[in-house]
Amino acid sequence: xxxxxxxxxxxxxxxxxxxxxxxxxxxxxxxxxxxxxxxxxxxxxxxxxxxxxxxxxxxxxxxxxxxxxxxxxxxxxxxxxxxxxxxxxxxxxxxxxxxxxxxxxxxxxxxxxxxxxxxxxxxxxxxxxxxxxxxxxxxxxxxxxxxxxxxxxxxxxxxxxxxxxxxxxxxxxxxxxxxxxxxxxxxxxxxxxxxxxxxxxxxxxxxxxxxxxxxxxxxxxxxxxxxxxxxxxxxxxxxxxxxxxxxxxxxxxxxxxxxxxxxxxxxxxxxxxxxxxxxxxxxxxxxxxxxxxxxxxxxxxxxxxxxxxxxxxxxxxxxxxxxxxxxxxxxxxxxxxxxxxxxxxxxxxxxxxxxxxxxxxxxx
Amino acid sequence: xxxxxxxxxxxxxxxxxxxxxxxxxxxxxxxxxxxxxxxxxxxxxxxxxxxxxxxxxxxxxxxxxxxxxxxxxxxxxxxxxxxxxxxxxxxxxxxxxxxxxxxxxxxxxxxxxxxxxxxxxxxxxxxxxxxxxxxxxxxxxxxxxxxxxxxxxxxxxxxxxxxxxxxxxxxxxxxxxxxxxxxxxxxxxxxxxxxxxxxxx
Numbered sequence: 001x002x003x004x005x006x007x008x009x010x011x012x013x014x015x016x017x018x019x020x021x022x023x024x025x026x027x028x029x030x031x032x033x034x035x036x037x038x039x040x041x042x043x044x045x046x047x048x049x050x051x052x053x054x055x056x057x058x059x060x061x062x063x064x065x066x067x068x069x070x071x072x073x074x075x076x077x078x079x080x081x082x083x084x085x086x087x088x089x090x091x092x093x094x095x096x097x098x099x100x101x102x103x104x105x106x107x108x109x110x111x112x113x114x115x116x117x118x119x120x121x122x123x124x125x126x127x128x129x130x131x132x133x134x135x136x137x138x139x140x141x142x143x144x145x146x147x148x149x150x151x152x153x154x155x156x157x158x159x160x161x162x163x164x165x166x167x168x169x170x171x172x173x174x175x176x177x178x179x180x181x182x183x184x185x186x187x188x189x190x191x192x193x194x195x196x197x198x199x200x201x202x203x204x205x206x207x208x209x210x211x212x213x214x215x216x217x218x219x220x221x222x223x224x225x226x227x228x229x230x231x232x233x234x235x236x237x238x239x240x241x242x243x244x245x246x247x248x249x250x251x252x253x254x255x256x257x258x259x260x261x262x263x264x265x266x267x268x269x270x271x272x273x274x275x276x277x278x279x280x281x282x283x284x285x286x287x288x289x290x291x292x293x294x295x296x297x298x299x300x301x302x303x304x305x306x307x308x309x310x311x312x313x314x315x316x317x318x319x320x321x322x323x324x325x326x327x328x329x330x331x332x333x334x335x336x337x338x339x340x341x342x343x344x345x346x347x348x349x350x351x352x353x354x355x356x357x358x359x360x361x362x363x364x
Numbered sequence: 365x366x367x368x369x370x371x372x373x374x375x376x377x378x379x380x381x382x383x384x385x386x387x388x389x390x391x392x393x394x395x396x397x398x399x400x401x402x403x404x405x406x407x408x409x410x411x412x413x414x415x416x417x418x419x420x421x422x423x424x425x426x427x428x429x430x431x432x433x434x435x436x437x438x439x440x441x442x443x444x445x446x447x448x449x450x451x452x453x454x455x456x457x458x459x460x461x462x463x464x465x466x467x468x469x470x471x472x473x474x475x476x477x478x479x480x481x482x483x484x485x486x487x488x489x490x491x492x493x494x495x496x497x498x499x500x501x502x503x504x505x506x507x508x509x510x511x512x513x514x515x516x517x518x519x520x521x522x523x524x525x526x527x528x529x530x531x532x533x534x535x536x537x538x539x540x541x542x543x544x545x546x547x548x549x550x551x552x553x554x555x556x557x558x559x560x561x562x563x564x565x
Contacts, residue, residue, distance in 0.1 A: 178428070237428030269409075269458040270446040276432075277425040281458065 016094025016363045017334075018354035020293050021197075021250050021322035022087060024098045024128055024137075026051070026120060027074030035119035035126070040112070051116060052103040053201065057327065058215055063296070069326035076326040080132060087325045088134050091334060094351065095360055097164060098128060098137040099197055099250060105143050105168050106201035113142035114152065121156050129161035136358065138166035138195050144202065146179055150186035157190030163358045164193040168200025169225045169252065176229075176236030188242040193358060196229055198222050198251035226252040227260050234264070234285050237277040246357055247290045251324060255298040258312035261286060287315045291357050293322035294337055294349065296329045303340045310345070319349045320357065366505050369490045372498040373472050376400070379437050383415050387505050390415070393470060394451050396438055401451050402503050403440070404466040408456070412444030414465055419451070469504040478502070 026032060029051035033041050043049060057064040065076035069086060077083075087093060102120045107113040120140045128135050139162050141149035153165055165187050173179055175196070187194050199222075205211040206218045206225060226249050239245055261283035268282050278285075300306045310319070323333045330336030338346045354360070368386040376382050376395040383392050383405055390405035392415025405415035421436035439457070440449045448457040454467035475494025490500060 237425075241427050272457065273420065273423045273448070276423040277428050277430070 016351050016355075017092055018321060018351040018358075018360065019087065019091070019093050019096040019323050019325070020248065020320040020354050021099050021295065022083065022096040022135075022325045023077040023327070024080075024083070024100050024124065025075050025077035025326075026100070026102050026123065027078035031127075032116065032119040032123055035122040037115055040115050040119075049112075052106050061215070063219075063327050063329065065326045066328035080128060083325065084132070087323055088132070091323070093134060094363060095354075095358075096135055097195075097354075097358065098124065098135055099164075099166055099195060100124060100138060100140055101166075101168075101197065101199065102140050103168075103201045104140055105171070106203075107142070108203075110142065110145050110148065113145060114148045117142050117149075117152050118155065121152065121162075125156070125159060125161060129159070135161070136163040136360075137161050138164040139192070140166055141183070143167055143183065144172050146181075146183040150182045153183075153186040153190055153192070157186070157192055162192065163360075164195040164248065167194055167196045168202070169196050169198055169222060169229060169249075170200030170202050170204075170206055171229070172202040172204065174228060174232030174236075176232030176234070176238050178236065181238070181241065184238050184242045184245060188244050191244070191359070193246045193248050195248045195250050196226065196252070200225075222251075223253050223256045227256065230260070230286060230290065231264065234278060234282045235275050237275070239285050239289050240277045240279070245289055248320065248357060249290060249292045250322070251293060251296065253296065253298045254292040254294065254313070254319060255300060255306075255309045257286070257292065257318075258309060258314075261314075283314070287313075287318065291318055291320050291353060293320045293324075295322045295324045295333065296327075297337055306340060310341070316345050316348055317353050317356070320354045321350050366507075368503050368505065369478065369494075369500050370402075370503050371490060371501045373400070373501055374498045376501070379419075381415065384503075386503065389505070391468060391503060392416075392440075393501060393503065394419075394440075396451060400470040400472060400501055402468040402470045403449070403451065403454055404468075406465070407442040407444060407447065407449075408463055408465055409442065409445060409447050412442050414440065414442045414449065417441045417443040417446070420448075422450075471502045471504075472499050473502050474499055 029044055032051065033044075036044075044051065059065070059075070066086070069076040069082055071079035071082055083096075088096060100120060102116070104113050104117045104120070107116060117140050124137045124140075129137055139153055139156055141152050143149050149165075156162055157165075165183075167175060184194070200206075207221060208224075208228070212218050212221070230249075233239065233247070264282040264286075268278060272278055300309060310316075313319075321333075321338070323329075338350065341349065355362070366387060370384045370386060370391070370393055371382050376393060378395050378397050381392055381394045383390060385391075390413070391402050392405045393400060393402045394415075403415055405413055407414040418441050419437045420439045420441060422434050422439050424432045424434070438451050440451050441447065442449070447463075449455065449465050450457070450460075453460075454465045455461075456463040456465075474497070478500060479494045494500060
């Protein structure tokens, strides 16, 4: 089975399967009441404010929710029982990393942003982490307020269930900006991964060229946002100031990365005098510090193209298995991608790369 | 090893340079605070006229904003793409072990000694009679590996016609015949071989 070209990758090796992108959705604002200060509960009861939006995806778009993932009493992704039934049990997931997309970044009231972020994190501890040992979670933060975000990271960052801080890919300022250094310092202090995830609601357009008209454009064009974040993080020296930083790019695709690294390296040779703290070729920083989830896959036309692109990444340690539940990218996530890969690479993507990234223990 | 007299020492003041053609090569001779250095005037990146580029100091920083500026005037940036080279060593900043420009030994010698020496240098660009003062700059040029171009006197590698050398050319971007000494750059670029998934070498 080892090394055979077809059919080997899906179940290669004994290493456990680690799903690096599973969404847990706050079903409705009332679910946060037990975790909110009383005056915010009162505020929600007496106003039309219903908390932040919970999803970047049109509810009925085919990718938004796989069949059967919508429980009777809430939106897709709000049921732990369904998550067990549809992902954890049938795929044999050893660990799944929760990525809660509660849009704290859309809240312009700073006290509300901080209070709702704390409530969502306490809700994650009580209703997900405490109930299911296979889960780890991402800290939701008011990223638009880096000092408050750092405070929230310090508040819950030592909980063993939290392995990551979720940063929406779209931000008010690029994440390398010095405005965000307190946030990076807190992430490094608590030994967490910075998980940069598709989407975001910062108030400015998803494209630097302006507002797109259709969800289609935004969804297909998000790679440029991820690229700009990487350009910023490397160029503004985040990885030099905080050398233990680990970054996961989630739901951003990865086939754009080789071309981006070529260009990034090329311009560094010309222009590195402008950023003398960037001491190595940018691609060397990226291969050391950045990992990427595989779903949604960019779907190169042929398997050969896919394998060429993976080879161009220049490392077999960059890719992370993910289902992106409850979003649907493949009828069977294990068969969509891994069987096309050499067994050793598939084994790394299934779990070894994520185990190293998130510091997860080896299975007994 | 051939030696060529390329200038009088007072022709090139500190911070100055002179680009000379000797033995079929274009060579830049630089004066850094009274010490002389000579580099091939052809960037190992794409063959650009490296020695025509601007000089700058060495910019370093441990972390953002903590800029340390040293060795003003000792870093040469290629006129075409701005890649940086250390005039003292010929090494590039971006890949110092792999990407260097050829450098030549320069000595400063009195003219009367030159004229009397058994291995008297070829006249190069400066004609005799040589006197004790001013002193003369003598560049030593070894024959290139796998090539007898040193004897041919041909001039190349200078100006726009010399572009697209090295890595791109070897990959078939140009129909011109392959040079005997391929550039060092990109030899160890990561493999496109499908069976090799190792980390970058």
